[in-house]
Amino acid sequence: MHTAAGVEACLPIRSDMDLVWVRQHVRQAAARLGFGLVDQTKLITAASELARNTLVHGGGGQMEATRVGGAGAQGLRLAFTDEGPGIADLDLALSDGYTSGGGLGMGLSGARRLVHDFDIDTRPGSGTTVRVTCWVGRPPRPREEA
Amino acid sequence: MNDASSRPVTGHVPVLRLGDVLLVTLQGDLHDSTAQQLQQDLAETISRTGVRGVLIDISGVEIVDSFLGRVLAEIAAQAKLLAARTVVAGMRPAVAITLVELGLTLPGLSTALSTEAGMELLARQAPVTRPGGPRQERP
Numbered sequence: 138m139h140t141a142a143g144v145e146a147c148l149p150i151r152s153d154m155d156l157v158w159v160r161q162h163v164r165q166a167a168a169r170l171g172f173g174l175v176d177q178t179k180l181i182t183a184a185s186e187l188a189r190n191t192l193v194h195g196g197g198g199q200m201e202a203t204r205v206g207g208a209g210a211q212g213l214r215l216a217f218t219d220e221g222p223g224i225a226d227l228d229l230a231l232s233d234g235y236t237s238g239g240g241l242g243m244g245l246s247g248a249r250r251l252v253h254d255f256d257i258d259t260r261p262g263s264g265t266t267v268r269v270t271c272w273v274g275r276p277p278r279p280r281e282e283a
Numbered sequence: 284m285n286d287a288s289s290r291p292v293t294g295h296v297p298v299l300r301l302g303d304v305l306l307v308t309l310q311g312d313l314h315d316s317t318a319q320q321l322q323q324d325l326a327e328t329i330s331r332t333g334v335r336g337v338l339i340d341i342s343g344v345e346i347v348d349s350f351l352g353r354v355l356a357e358i359a360a361q362a363k364l365l366a367a368r369t370v371v372a373g374m375r376p377a378v379a380i381t382l383v384e385l386g387l388t389l390p391g392l393s394t395a396l397s398t399e400a401g402m403e404l405l406a407r408q409a410p411v412t413r414p415g416g417p418r419q420e421r422p
Contacts, residue, residue, distance in 0.1 A: 153314055153315040153316055154314065156314075156315065157312050157314060160312055160346065161312065164345070174377050175376075175377045175380055175381070177377075178345065178346055178375075178377035178378060178380070178381045179377075179380075179381050179384065181345070181346045182346045182347070182348050182381045182385060185346060185348040185350075186348055186349060186385075189348070189350060233386055244349055246386065247349060247384070247385035247386045247387070248385075250384050250385065250386070251381065251384055251385060277384075
């Protein structure tokens with residue numbers, strides 16, 4: 138694993154106003170790290186999807202932003218944590234078009250496609266943590282065929 | 284990515300009427316509730332004024348996530364039911380790339396590269412006559 142340079146920020150996700158702050162924070166952090174415009178847009182969009190999941194499905198929670206990597210590769214890791222009901226069927230939740238919340242069913246599966254590393258930790262009844270990382274200057278990861 | 288365009292937007296988004304078209308300019312970072320309010324405002328304004336077109340300029344919008352994408356698609360769908368066409372104009376290239384990767388191609392949405400091109404599209408495709416409705420004002 139890469140060494141973490143410390144948690145830069147921890148933002149609450151309790152209302153749709155907080156979603157705006159999450160997006161703004163990620164935008165600023167990504168710009169500071171030197172992400173290009175397209176990568177910034179992808180990362181902010183992924184953060185918006187995941188923060189909305191935290192709010193809508195997890196009943197609120199928080200996002201931790203961490204700068205990762207060293208001299209060679211720089212990245213931004215975002216961890217979204219809630220103490221909600223958890224995800225019973227992860228494969229189903231990660232499939233395109235599946236929705237439990239009246240959305241388009243693109244949030245989780247779509248966010249995964251927008252980032253380089255995606256990791257989810259969930260158990261029914263004990264909440265969900267989704268960690269995503271984007272690396273500066275790395276090309277998008279190859280598509281997985283569903 | 285300057286401060287002015289990333290300012291959070293709350294409350295109502297102004298809806299301007301230009302002849303037969305409602306013009307909406309989205310800018311900065313929209314609250315979910317503001318986007319939903321706009322959806323409702325547009326339905327009411329279309330119904331009240333009988334305009335034939337809605338033009339939504341999103342050139343000042345830095346990200347469109349699945350929520351805002353769904354709101355745009357629903358605005359277009361409800362406008363169609365109210366006999367108006369919707370064109371979304373000025374999408375940034377990075378937003379288009381991200382939306383496709385997200386899996387949101389929004390097939391029901393008409394788009395134009397600029398507000399001007401959007402107005403032309405609406406003018407060209409508007410039906411010549413439409414019976415009834417509040418627009419049939421006669422001298």
